[in-house]
Amino acid sequence: MPGVIITDEKSVKTEVPGPVSKAAAAKLGRVFDGRAVHFVVDYAKSHDNYIVDVDGNTYLDVYSQIASIPVGYNNQTLIEAAKSPEMISALVNRPALGNFPAQDWVALLSDGLLRVAPKGLDKIFTAQSGSEANELAYKAAFMLYQRRKRGEGVEWTQEEIASCLKNQAPGSPDLSILSFKNSFHGRGFGSLSTTRSKAVHKLDIPAFKWPQADFPQLRYPLDQYQAENNAEEQRCLQQVETIITSWHCPVAGCIIEPIQSEGGDNHASPAFFQGLREITKKHGVMLIADEVQTGFGATGKFWGHEHWQLSNPPDMVTFSKKAQTAGYYFGNDALVPDKAYRQFNTWIGDPARVVLSNAVISEILNNNLVEQCAKVGDKLYGALEQLSSRFPDHIQNLRGKGQGTYIAFDTADPAALVGKMRRMGVNIGTCGTKTVRLRPMLIFTEQHVPMFVDTLEKALQI
């Protein structure tokens, strides 16, 4: 909103969490796991970039519900969508989408999620979470792998049919999905087998014996370590090819985040991703771009993988979080399984959330929020770069240049810094083991940049 002067509303009057939040979290804890509650929220009073807690504290929110609020609290366009007749019907008449879709379902897809489909991918399967979206993509990859192996049009054998019901080969084949060290792809049993970021996600849960490759560990600042970083990326790519050609079972798919997010905001260059596309294509491995956190504009492009500048698109692109719904895009018709009911479940997503997602998309496109995010991100990065030169011990490995507001830096004690920031009215999060990550909404403007940076500076001084 050019010309609008934005007031700095952040104001914290209590400890964080305050006494009312603490009491509410304790009450919640009797029936629900409330141990991860940062504070309890008054969403009626929250608006735009500001989140208000039940103690009356107001925070500039650059964490955005773990990177999932796209266009601000109580956004007017979203409120209108929420009140629309199509939303009411989607809420009260929830369909089994595969069997009894509503007459407006195809238009809802075409006018919304497909309007922003990644280049080369013109089909969609809807889901309810990023974790589910990734698992559906894995299933599509596995079914395609076996279909190619079986031969087009070849019927399933009785042995396949009988053995799969016993979880045995050949019906339940030993196939794998390759992921990268420090990746996060969700918490279902399949998606968790590809997640590699933190033990707290994985410990004690059975996992498939699927492979992981090293993700490039780049040195910063990038312009000083170009040769080393190139070599590191080549090393990782070679490892990928070695794994694909030598793992104990076939690798049907490879999943990667454009920026490893939960794992510490780890970046790689377009050349790395181009190399990965080339290797996976060469070996018939489905390349899945996990855009659950990077999608919908925050990197300064609508999809994070647009930064890769590929000549061939990824085979599937998954989304969730800021989309406010979930699913995967694809282009290859062979990714539609050979029979109906193979990729299927009762609800196949939630049309109510798709209605809301379409409002998010309108809001983003009508207000050029992706372009704005790119511009604001440059300002923000510049300001942080200056700050890091003044506090080199506290702001290290600053990353996200040219990646919109998807910015992060390392610091000795991220939890302590985030705690200080919260007490000073900025709600911000960590990732990996030593990283503070910025995840403002797409409506974060240039005017918010000094509000954020000044607070960070003060927090570094105490």
Added chain:
Amino acid sequence: MPGVIITDEKSVKTEVPGPVSKAAAAKLGRVFDGRAVHFVVDYAKSHDNYIVDVDGNTYLDVYSQIASIPVGYNNQTLIEAAKSPEMISALVNRPALGNFPAQDWVALLSDGLLRVAPKGLDKIFTAQSGSEANELAYKAAFMLYQRRKRGEGVEWTQEEIASCLKNQAPGSPDLSILSFKNSFHGRGFGSLSTTRSKAVHKLDIPAFKWPQADFPQLRYPLDQYQAENNAEEQRCLQQVETIITSWHCPVAGCIIEPIQSEGGDNHASPAFFQGLREITKKHGVMLIADEVQTGFGATGKFWGHEHWQLSNPPDMVTFSKKAQTAGYYFGNDALVPDKAYRQFNTWIGDPARVVLSNAVISEILNNNLVEQCAKVGDKLYGALEQLSSRFPDHIQNLRGKGQGTYIAFDTADPAALVGKMRRMGVNIGTCGTKTVRLRPMLIFTEQHVPMFVDTLEKALQI
């Protein structure tokens, strides 16, 4: 609604699907898998027990979106909930529930889902689908198993932490969930490893090497085969115990449906379930009742497992479908993992769907719909019993006596019969390989019984 005369509105003027449905499904098929579409729906015109398609055909719906519509299309109580300020806020300000819950979240749970919590289970974890709910329950069972093994308060070892990131033991242990032949528990990689009903669900997808036990195959009519059926149930229980004590890896949980639904509406006696509770308790195996399809009243009790008359409740009860949201209930505090963030994901369900679920619960309780369903079910069963005596070759193994409207029967060609019924204005579904299942909504009344039964009779005559 006693005293209200209900009109028989069913009316089919075209083939099914009609030309408009066919064209719409073909259009949808270009961007979405539309091959399982029965017909495309005009939800604005659908109401109560009647679903209207885009060709203007009206069907009495006893399939109810794969058993997931609880209280009718365009239910007024649900419409009011959909328009409420709390719904608008839940839609537009979707929280990361574990970190930033709304101040009304605890009340939403206490006044709704916890109001109908199964006896002995006073805590809840929310989810978005039955499949996710089951997997979360499996994870809780696995974490508890390892916690007991490790010893209370014993810290994770470095070896556990490092190995789990590689999907290797001891961090990623080899543990299993026991399920039953012909069961359906969902389509995620963990839940699918416990699903055993149809190859179309499982073929080509890697599965965990988890065990299955026989589910009792009862002979009908039950009163004529009491001794055989008791022996069959004892045989299956012995098999369960053998598996628990001899499987190649520990069995941490056992999941069972009160009535096996997708697998063919297979029933077992209370004695069987009591025996299962006893065996699982003896061996420290978490018993999970999968009430995704049986929960929320359709068996004539709010929860299907109430029919089991247990002295100790199941350890976890999962729900979805007619709840219009999903999750699991539990009682034992030790099922809350030892640390925060272990049972966690970004959204942890959807408060918007919980708001709607609470309206469903109010509607059920305020109108005594569970009691009504039990009564209507008895009438319906009686009428079908009479019909089966007249058409013994076409209605076989009638089951669901005393189980509300959760009634099913076997027939030679269920798909053909369902096709005929649709063309005569009754939307009904199949399950297993030879079964027609009834899944009317809870607002199906005694007046609908003859509308349904007369159509079935006519369909059997042509």
